[in-house]
Amino acid sequence: METLLLWLFYISTLYAFIPGMISRMFGFRVFRKGRTQRQIALTFDDGPDPLYTPQLLDLLKQFDAKATFFVVGSNAERYPEIIKRIHEEGHQIGIHNYVHKTNWLMRPAMVKKQIAQTDHIIHQITGERTYFYRPPWGIVNLFDFSKKNDTQIVLWSSMFGDWRYRVGTERLTRRMLKKLSPGEIFLLHDCGATLGANRDAPSHMLEALEHVLHEASKRGLRSIRIDEMIELSNPGNLARLDEAWKSRHKVPILPWYKKVLVFLWLVWEKIFHLVFHLETTNEEDPIFHFRSRSYQGEAVVMQGGARLEKGDRVLELHFDNKKLFEIGSRSKSTVQLAIQMIRGVEKTLPELAAYIRNHPELGKIKALYGVSMLNRGPEQFGFTVADLPKGFFALSSQLYLKLLMRVIHPGGNQHVRRHAEQLVPKLIVMPTDLLLSRFADKGSHRPIANHVNDPEGLEATIPC
CATH class of the missing domain: 3.20.20.370 (Glycoside hydrolase/deacetylase)
Structure with a gap:
């Protein structure tokens, strides 16, 4: 014993x-x-x-x-x-x-x-x-x-x-x-x-x-x-x-049909950039691409009370598709995808503000403009969110962004089916004056990512 x-x-x-x-x-x-x-x-x-x-x-x-x-x-x-x-x-x-x-x-x-x-x-x-x-x-x-x-x-x-x-x-x-x-x-x-x-x-x-x-x-x-x-x-x-x-834990490998979709998607992006002469603030690690154009939509009241009218000059934003895919493939969940996108946007907005200040020819730009499949995220940065007018553009944007979500979102098809009613493209705009006042002096700006109370609300914030 x-x-x-x-x-x-x-x-x-x-x-x-x-x-x-x-x-x-x-x-x-x-x-x-x-x-x-x-x-x-x-x-x-x-x-x-x-x-x-x-x-x-x-x-x-x-x-x-x-x-x-x-x-x-x-x-x-x-x-x-x-x-x-x-x-x-x-x-x-x-x-x-x-x-x-x-x-x-x-x-x-x-x-x-x-x-x-x-x-x-x-x-x-x-x-x-x-x-x-x-x-x-x-x-x-x-x-x-x-x-x-x-x-x-x-x-x-x-x-x-x-x-x-x-x-x-x-x-x-x-x-x-x-x-x-x-x-x-x-x-x-x-x-x-x-x-x-x-x-x-x-x-x-x-x-x-x-x-x-x-x-x-x-x-x-x-x-x-x-x-x-x-x-x-x-x-x-x-x-x-x-x-x-x-x-x-064996992170899943993309099936062949998704690889084909990603390849075609990235080729299309290069063609689009060449045809419409898109620029970026960071060639080595781009988040946004953009071009100057005239706004052709309905009038929108932006933060601060300024109105964006038809014919006003805007800087049209397009999220870099390659970067978007890289973020999506690294993310294990919706929230990780959202947080990475928040950080990317947070990094780029000060760069955009500096770019506008350093290019006098952009002095007449009244607002940043984009189309996004989103919930509540962009307001954290100063964007105003508005519905797109019903019509061909809204319908085609919705079909494109749903395809995009199927490819890059961690939940893929399952997520799109589960949240189909939320996947509606929206117009997002921010006055240039607000961009410059909030982001031009990066040293005095507290990181927005620390104040986002609902990161999952940005899960579909994908400018097209």
């Missing part, structure tokens, strides 16, 4: 205790603290919770802070609308097992099943998969280290006992302020329903966090997602993990 107990002790030590100590003390194959200048990472475990997580999201939005939520799969399954909101508001979602059970007490196959099950739930709700993982109580086992191509284990640099109600707001605030410095990863909890926690403890956490976010703002510190923290701390590491994950 003693021999059996001794063997059990040796096995448990090798399986769980030693790996746990190595990860905590030396950071072996885990990410536990960043190396940043002005950033911290707020992370929240055990949720979502129907009472406290929405309050937390409201607080984060108030301070324009981004966070990472390590969710329990069974809770995510129970409250999908909260998961969807977390995702749509730009926060990161990670895995905290399907049930809140320590990895020390589970076989490797069971841990793998817990992770896969939770990932599947997140994907069903958001359309995105995640490889960020925090084991409950931060306890890893020997086989967790072997999943380096499947998961990025994320621990923390600071925890505060916020799961205990008796800690109280004042003591919790002092503890958090003491650790408020660049690179810190805060471990907090938006749910008090797990073993060892107090149900109402998150109420004190929310009060303390509000004080901490106020102080962080005074010090010029901001909270970012874990993926951003990793990239800032170890440039290239996230890209390598992403490539390893893709190769392991």
Whole structure:
């Protein structure tokens, strides 16, 4: 009997205790603290919770802070609308097992099943998969280290006992302020329903966090997602993990008919550019191509009250088809596609403003003009969205853009069929004066991508 107990002790030590100590003390194959200048990472475990997580999201939005939520799969399954909101508001979602059970007490196959099950739930709700993982109580086992191509284990640099109600707001605030410095990863909890926690403890956490976010703002510190923290701390590491994950999970290859469509599409674009003498602000990495022409549509009232009338000069925008396809093929979901497009537009609008200023012959340009299959995205940049007059142009634009979405969208035909009623081409216009005032001085402009509350709303923002 003693021999059996001794063997059990040796096995448990090798399986769980030693790996746990190595990860905590030396950071072996885990990410536990960043190396940043002005950033911290707020992370929240055990949720979502129907009472406290929405309050937390409201607080984060108030301070324009981004966070990472390590969710329990069974809770995510129970409250999908909260998961969807977390995702749509730009926060990161990670895995905290399907049930809140320590990895020390589970076989490797069971841990793998817990992770896969939770990932599947997140994907069903958001359309995105995640490889960020925090084991409950931060306890890893020997086989967790072997999943380096499947998961990025994320621990923390600071925890505060916020799961205990008796800690109280004042003591919790002092503890958090003491650790408020660049690179810190805060471990907090938006749910008090797990073993060892107090149900109402998150109420004190929310009060303390509000004080901490106020102080962080005074010090010029901001909270970012874990993926951003990793990239800032170890440039290239996230890209390598992403490539390893893709190769392991076999990203689908385009079928032959899509390859033919893409080839013909890109040939047509070259011909179109030659015939209509389109220009760009960046030959090496173009986002938009454009040409000056007279506006021939109905009058449109733009932001600021200016009217675009028939005969006014406009700069007609066309999204670069090759760039559009590259973004679509790299994106694993609608939201990734949207975010990449947001960044591309955000980068190009200051270039367009500088181009207009440096070309006096464009001084009579009254507005930027384009046709887009969109929901709510362009208003974030200052565009006005209007319906196209019914007729041949509107119908042909709709057919073309639906074909385009089938080729470049991660969801392909399935997405087009599911959202057919939303895929309606719209007119988008922005006054040149607004473009110049908002984007000509790039140094004073805060990135729009940080303020987009609904990235999925840009999923079809594709000027043709």
